[in-house]
Amino acid sequence: MAGRISLRRLSGLIRKETLQIIRDPSSIGIAFVLPVCLLVLFGYGVSLDAEHVPIGIVVETPSATAQDLVSSFYQSEFIDPVPYHSMKQAEDAIMHREISGAVWLRSGFASDLLSGRQAPVGVILDGVDANTARIVDGYIMGSWYAWLSRYVREKRAGYLRPAVELRHRIWFNPAVRSRNFLVPGLVAVIMTLTGGMLTALVVAREWERGTMEALISTPVTKGEILLGKIVPYFVLGMAGMVLTVFLAIVVFQVPFRGSFFTLAVSSALFMLTSIFMGLIISIGAGSQFVAGQVAIVVTFLPAFILSGFIFDIGSMPPPVQAITHIIPARHFVSILQSIFLAGDVWPVIFRSWLWLMGLNLIFFLIIMRKFHKRLL
Amino acid sequence: MDKNSLVLEAQGLKKIFRAGDRTIEALKGVDVQVRSGMVTGLIGPDAAGKSTFMRLAAGLMKPSDGSVYVLGLDAAAESQQIHEKIAYMPQRFGLYEDLTVQENLDLYADLQLFPRTKRKERYKRLMEMTGLAPFMDRLAGRLSGGMKQKLGLACCLIRPPEFLILDEPTVGVDPVSRRELWEIVYSQVDQLGMSVLVSTAYLDEAERCSRVVLLHDGRIIGSGKPGDFSAKMAGRVFLLNPARKEKRILQLRLSQKPQVVDALIQGDRIRLVMSEQLEPDQVGSSLSLPDQIEITPVEPRFEDAFIYLLRQKGDTATEVREAENQGEDIGLGIHKPVQGSRTDVVIDVQRLTKRFGEFYAVREITFQVRRGEIFGLLGANGAGKSTTFRMLCGLLPPTSGKLLVAGCDMLTAGPAAKKMIGYMAQKFSLYEDLTSRENLEFFSHAYGLSGRVRQEKIAWAMDAFGLEKVAGVRSRNLPLGFKQRLSLAAALMHEPDVLFLDEPTSGVDPVTRREFWRHINVLAEAKVTIMVTTHFLEEAEYCDRLVIMADGTILDQGTPDEVRRRCSTEENPSPTMEDAFIFLIQREAQKRSLVTVE
Amino acid sequence: MEILFRIIALTRKELITLLVNKKSRLVLILPPIAQIMVFGYAANFELNQVPVAVYNQDRGSYSRELLAHFDSGTFRLVRNLTSSEEIAPVIENKQALIVVQFGPDFSSDILSGREATLQLIVDGRNSNVALIALNYVQQIVSGFNRELAIQHRRINGGDQGTVLVVRSWFNEMLDSHWFIIPGIVALLTIVITLEVTALSVAKEREAGTFDQLLVSPYSPFEILAGKSIPAILIGLIEATLVILIVVFWFNIPLRGSIFTLYAGLFIFILSAVGIGLMISSISVTQQQGLMGAFFFLVPAVILSGFATPISNMPELVQDLTLLNPMRYVLVIVRGVFLKGAGFDLLWSQFVPMLAIGIVTLVMAALLFRKRMG
Structure with a gap:
């Protein structure tokens, strides 16, 4: 200096x-x-971790299978399911920001699944907050997978099982x-x-x-x-x-x-x-x-x-x-x-x-x- | 050191500042020589370039052209070596306000590498000189303005420098501390043969220097012994004693005569400076004065010579003055005469008190001001002048006591009452980003003027205060004198009955100050009640009546002559206002110490 | 009439002081543009070019087929690992965020109908990035599964199964720019409004002009009006500038009515002006005003839902956000931009914001005089 x-x-x-x-x-x-x-x-x-995200659940025709799927959403610590009677109601709730998304089981879901027809599960997300939406998407997918593997095991419906299973480990911060x-x-x-x-x-x-x-x-x-x-x-x-x-x-x-x-x-x-x-x-x-x-x-x-x-x-x-x-x-x-x-x-x-x-x-x-x- | 050797030599010194696209030439080529072993004063009004010169001498700036040599060293290139030999005290001395007196001294002792073993003795000596010994553990920020300056000086003197540079050490310092500061400086010169360069805007201080250098507008306009300057004015200065009622008009008339250099009110009399030597009776005839006025020749002061020199140089203010000299009009049309009698009490203050926590800023003060009076509020910084003022204008609620301005309490007054007062704050407080015209337009709206009246008033203000030239200039860029005129114009457009002026002339050069008082005198003639604070004690002479304040209380009140008379002693039978002021303060201090002894 | 003239004079004066010199004009225009550019490009949760390392022990074709799906813009294959020892350093040194590992039997498991496993190791140091990346991989894998299922059915006949059919409303591509960028309209508006107001009274106090105003016939409410109107104007102009950039530079859809958007912004600015003037009335110096604005702004932005959802915050903090006007305007701005929402959906956001505005403005006017003693 x-x-x-x-x-x-x-x-x-x-x-x-x-x-x-x-x-x-x-x-x-x-x-x-x-x-x-x-x-x-x-x-x-x-906190970027979404927890207790309110998700609308619409089951058009109640059935054991549908109930089983819905219960897997209830088990998730990340999702707070909110039941609605019709998709119209759920859509309204999304507009009013009461829920961040909705899962929709059509009237034929259980019977289609049993009879081997295509039984898609509809998911609508409030995409305004894309980051949260994507995380919520992940949570819904996780619950759905959990139900699916259980269903496959119980009903021995191997044909329903996805071919590749993803197993992940998050290092350094496992609880993310x-x-x-x-x-x-x-x-x-x-x-x-x-x-x-x-x-x-x-x-x-x-x-x-x-x-x-x-x-x-x-x-x-x-x-x-x-x-x-x-x-x-x-x-x-x-x-x-x-x-x-x-x-x-x-x-x-x-x-x-x-x-x-x-x-x-x-x-x-x-x-x-x-x-x-x-x-x-x-x-x-x-x-x-x-x-x-x-x-x-x-x-x-x-x-x-x-x-x-x-x-x-x-x-x-x-x-x-x-x-x-x-x-x-x-x-x-x-x-x-x-x-x-x-x-x-x-x-x-x-x-x-x-x-x-x-x-x-x-x-x-x-x-x-x-x-x-x-x-x- | 040899008395005639030079400690500082400047040659062709220039300093140019660039601010945006404007360039300011602070020093326009000055040659200065400072001799060793004596006090040299650098005298000049504000913005003359004094501080710039001091900083260049201290090696804190590089000159744009020319050179300064200090103790034989080039200030531009060898500043580090210079710093080891000199001490420099900037205008606002940079004391660390959150450090105590002791800690400030320790810091500067460390910085000057003053040996620890000798400190105790040296501190003791310095504290005796400055009278700060009882305050060693007080934070510097809690000291009064005068004490701060004394501490600053002490810090510079811990290791006695070969050359001491003081930049306006007495600005904002009360007269008592001012005298003490000068005593300390002289003790160093006498005992150690120290060389001192000191700058000041107080012209009375020039007479305390061995030699002076006069700086004006970046140029040297004279140098020599102060006595030589006043001697040149011998036979040109007189005192007049007009009838009391007429003194103001007479002073206004006289100050516009071309053969008059200066005409000032001094209590009940007028001090007159003529441009050439005259016998007293020649003065009367030359100015066609009435016979009953006595004309007595008096000793000239340094200030007379300074004003004379400035008038000769012809600065802007003088030009305006000359332009206004057309005809005999002394500008009485400035304000419509206020209704009412001169015996009305316009400002009534009874046992007014303001307390901040435990501290009494103003304590039980009582006074009355009548219509058309110029009423002065005098005192050192922190005496409570501004607090009183702010309470009168409704800016501060009083703790107790009664106060009425034109019959209203301004704190709760409505718009109608507020239109009766005009207020000019201590420092320039118009909008700096607005041009002169925009400021006037804004304040005319603020006071509810509209339509033709408003246009006329703005035109009048522009004209009466010579502001046309600067109508489109942002007020930030106005010279100080114009700023003050603009403030006064803005405070006057709505023709108030009462005018509050808080230190309107602080930091204004003597020429502009005179012009300013001319306007005030004209207003007083129109029966406008004027309340003014000032710390220039000679301005106290211009007031009809005044109060002197210290520590929130009133020490004395009356006309300037009364106050001075009451303070005359055997040693000093005809005291100046400053003598009177110091007398009052010291008497008060004695009283207090007696009280504490009891 | 006189009052009106007086307020206009005050407004005019205020605008001149704010806009008169080049520097202060630039301060109002350049930083916002710079900030929206930085925010627009840097501040988002999209992932691009995520470095991926692959440890592939599988000899079959399925692993290569699945890897081909990774080759989009999101992922970038940086290394092929040859042993499991290499996995740890490649993650630790941040050479790859993800390691994809195929076991030796991956393809044969698929062919024989057994469950094939894909191992994924993710660097969790930034948990958010980890989650998003994981989510992308999940989507790739489920897409791959669907393809396999279709192939399988084509071979075996039949059309059974269940899938998740996900649709995102308002932001179909789940582009987080669409979330962040409209929020910047609110962010920059409050920053500028606070900057203009928080210093305005303190600045006049420092310059002494505030005393001059107080001794003049102005009443506190006239001063308040004179201080608010210019700030509101500048806030609205600033908002317009940012909206134009959002719509025409970043191509974010503006689906709702401009009227609703501006009504929301106006009330928001009103509340920001109230807060700014309150800070300013309390402060004695500009320094304090600046600090005050900073201390308000940082929590106000963090706790507004600008970057992170309010619903993730603890209950107590969520209640605290009810006092934050930015919380409401973000819903309005995003609602109008992405959902095309109108008053019917948004009125519940307007009311509290208006209340905050009125309360703070009245407080500011009262504080103008209070702070003198």
């Missing part, structure tokens, strides 16, 4: 920053309260709890807040309040000013990380299969990129107001949408996929999801570490070029 570093000056700056953090409620708010709020919000509020992948990803979003947003705000605040002008006219060197900001917020961010990881494991019961060492190294690398981004933003922005807005747009939103935290990167159009590489959160999310659910998967972790280190280097060079002990 530019100029020599005096430990005396550096420790003075760090002590000052620490006192400010302790006394400023908004720092504590962004570093600790906001993370907990987000964690609770996502942990409880956001969406919380297990949302919560680790959230750690990255939260660290972006402390690293990027808080750093950008506090540095901009120094410019706005004129404290920076007084600071840079003292013998302090550029390197000392930068380190004086990086060290305290690095520690603060890591503390926030430990808090969120603790909550994730203890409160939200997310499994943790990797090593804390890998987590610590990865977090440190990511924290540094976030702080660097915060510093770059604060150099460009004159006021806290602008810094806050820019920080949301360039750190928070991408960490949310383009990091693979919720939306699958592999499915994005290639140009968007290319852009995601320069978003540090993408690499960190990828590490986090592996460490938590799969373990220390070195090829994934190394690749991400390399990216983070590269980004750190680039951000560092930008800061050294753009930050001067000078106004304007």
Whole structure:
């Protein structure tokens, strides 16, 4: 770093920053309260797993076979069957969003099945929410398969059996709890807040309040000013990380299969990129107001949408996929999801570490070029 | 260090700022030399380029052209070395408000690598000088404006610098703290032979410097010993004693004569500065004054010389003044005369109190203002002036007490009552994104003017305040003087009976300030009641009556002459308003300390 | 009459301040376009080019036939594995999301009428992606089964059996873009409306102009009207811009009446304006206004059903969402766009939103003066 570093000056700056953090409620708010709020919000509020989906059941002519099929829907923990007398009623209910879909057994279902004629089962889905519709489709299919194999076994109707049976195993998250992948990803979003947003705000605040002008006219060197900001917020961010990881494991019961060492190294690398981004933003922005807005747009939103935290990167159009590489959160999310659910998967972790280190280097060079002990 | 060696030398120094597609030339090529071992003042009105110069000298900016050498080092290229030798205190000193006094000192001691072993002794000395010793554990944000500046100065002095640069250290500081700040600076110069460069917009402070450099509109308009400037004005300054009722009209007339440089109301008298040396009786005949007016020559001040120099340079404000000089019209048509008698009580304040939590911002104040009076509310920052004002305008509910403006309580008043008052806030508070014309259009609508009346009023405001030239300019980009005129115009279009002006002239250069007061005087002639706050104590002289406030209470009230007379002492038989003010505050402080001793 | 003129003057002033400089005009137009593009392309639950590895021990033709079905846009065969040891690393290293495994007897089992098993290993780190991918495979397999059944019948004669015949209403292809993109109309409208309103009073407070307004003859309700009208106008223009992009760029069908859509958006904007002005009246600085807007917006979006269904949330949280105007407008927007729903289906969404709007607007007007002491 530019100029020599005096430990005396550096420790003075760090002590000052620490006192400010302790006394400023908004720092504590962004570093600790906001993370907990987000964690609770996502942990409880956001779930992609549809459970107890209301599904209309229309049986035009009751029969033992039809009853048997319907009972398999009742056994499913994912489906809450709602009986209707006619398809018209069920369709109305779909229009009014009372049910997410309907299963329709025509009047001839049982007799056709017994007499060997085609006996199709009709399913209508409310496709507005395509994602949920597809999951519901899966649940209905599952219940139907369950009934079919039972029917085949009991009636010895081998000819009805489907030729290929699908057996699947879902690794790392067998219960497919969406919380297990949302919560680790959230750690990255939260660290972006402390690293990027808080750093950008506090540095901009120094410019706005004129404290920076007084600071840079003292013998302090550029390197000392930068380190004086990086060290305290690095520690603060890591503390926030430990808090969120603790909550994730203890409160939200997310499994943790990797090593804390890998987590610590990865977090440190990511924290540094976030702080660097915060510093770059604060150099460009004159006021806290602008810094806050820019920080949301360039750190928070991408960490949310383009990091693979919720939306699958592999499915994005290639140009968007290319852009995601320069978003540090993408690499960190990828590490986090592996460490938590799969373990220390070195090829994934190394690749991400390399990216983070590269980004750190680039951000560092930008800061050294753009930050001067000078106004304007 | 040798008294005549130079600590700073600037040559052809230029600084150009670009904001969007506009360029602002803050410094237009200045040559300045600062000698060692003395206090040099950089004097100039706002926006003259003082701060830019100070920042360039401190190596915080790069010049667009020319050079500055500080202690023999190039400020543009060797700023790091300069920072190790100088101390610089920016305009709003960057104290960390959420750190205590002690913590701020520790930080700056660390930054200046001041040895730990010597700190205790040094802090003690600094705290004695600044009087901050009892407040070591108080957060800097909780200090008064004056204390903050003193702490800022102390931070700069922990390791005594070779060269001290102070950028407007006394802005927004009460007169008592101002004196103390100057004392601290001089103690350093006298004891350590420190070289100091200090900038200020207060012209009376210029006289405290050993040498001054006058900066105006990015150019140097003079430099030398302050006494030399005032000496040039000898024989040109006089005091007049008109009849009390006529002083305002007379002052308005005089200030428009071409041979008059300056005419100011000073209590019951008028202070006159002529453009050439004259005998007192020549003045009378030259201005065709009535015989009964006495004309006494007085000592010139630095300010007289400064105004003279500015008038010679011919800035924009002077041009307007000259354009308005056509004929004998002194602009009395500005406002239709208000109905009612000058004996009516228009503002009635009885035992008014405002408490924020445990803190009394205003405590049991009582005063009355009569129709057509210019009534001044004086006090340091935090004295409770603005709080009183905001209560009078209905912006803040009082905790207790009675207050009536034109017979109504403005907090609950309806539109009709609100149309009777005009309000001009402390800082420019019209819409900066709107042009001058759009602002006037908006406020005319807001006060319910419509149709032809509205068109006429807007045209009148444009004309009377010389705003046509800037009708299409966004008010953000207006020079400060025009902003103030626009604010006043907007507050006047609906012809209010009562006008509230909260520090209307703060940050305005002396020439514009004079022009502003001309308008106020004209309004007072039309029986508009004017309530004004100010921290320029010389402006207190312009008021008919005034109250002096400190810590939310009234220390004294009366006409300027009465107040000054009451504060005269044996050592100082004819005090200035500032002397009177400091006298009152110190007396109050003594009373309190007596109370606590008891 | 005078009141009307005064309100018009206030509205005009507000619009000039908002639109006068290039920067603030750009802030109103560019970010929304950028966001709808990013959201439109990046934020959806469709899967594309899912990497699949195959471990095929089967020598017969059926496995190859089934694999051919995987060769659509959704899946991409990346590797052929030669031993079962390779399965774990290929998933762990994220080279493949799915491994498809055929046992040695796959084809012979089918030929001899025994049950043939297809093994599937899915990377569950992103559970949602895993579920969707699994669902796609299920559909491929059941399609394959149906084909086999038909072939079988052709050989053996007869026409028996049962199948699931699934039809999706409103969104026949189950394209999740159709779900997310109309939602963006609501999302961007509330973001812009809050941005315009949450700072407006705080900004005037900081500049001191709010005092100037309060000493003028304006009553709080006139100020409220003057602050709301421009925000509503800007909100509606913004919504129109986004709707045009949704319809003409992303080709999402607009099946219902524009009138119903705009009625819903209008009431929604009204409630957003009320919330924004309330935040703004409470805040002293723009900074606080911005923070307030942020703290409202994040939960409001997450708990609105924008990306994840409200019905999946815990009961308590579901009750909380009843206070969120965005919850209602999302139903309206999606209903009008995809279902062609009219007032008869949607009135129950209009009423609570209108109530929220009225309550917040009145609160805002009351707070204008309150916050002075």
